Amino acid sequence: MRARIPPLPGADMWQAVVHAAAGRCQCRGACGKSHAKSGDRCGREHGGYQQHHGGGTVRLLAAxxxxxxxxxxxxxxxxxxxxxxxxxxxxxxDAALTAARKAARAAAPAEPDALFDL
Structure with a gap:
């Protein structure tokens, strides 16, 4: 695991969360991927290099x-x-957030459009 540079607001909370995760993303499929190649948990580590999705350095979030x-x-x-x-x-x-929004929209009851009620 590489050096952990915390975000400015909530640095103590972020440090605690990332330390408990051993500096590795804790997603176990909520994003829609199985993560089978990395033991059913995302293999991205904070400070590591992301080869796909634009590349660059991985910066973990506490969410x-x-x-x-x-x-x-x-x-x-x-x-x-x-x-x-x-x-x-x-x-x-981002993928888990998109899936959660989609599930919330699907669970919401359909409301008629009042603009066109006669």
Whole structure:
């Protein structure tokens, strides 16, 4: 694992989450990938090189561990305790967020458009 450079806001919380994850993304398939090549867990490490999706250095995020909680407003997500957070690489985080939004839209009841009600 390479040097961990924390983000400025919430550095202590981020350090704790990334340390508990051993500097590795904790996604186990919420992003839609099986991660079978890396033992059913994403193999990206903080500070490592990302060969796909634009390349560059991987910078882990501390975000809600439960994909449904990724939809929380920022002020509620920031209030979550450490044990409710996980380390995510940006690729897995974005894919899990997209999947959570899609699931929320599918679960929402369809409302008629009031503009065209007669």
């Amino acid at each position: 809600p561990a439960d994909p449904a909680n990724l939809l929380l407003p920022p002020h509620r997500a920031a209030a979550l305790p450490k044990h409710a957070l996980a380390a995510w690489c940006p690729t897995c985080h």
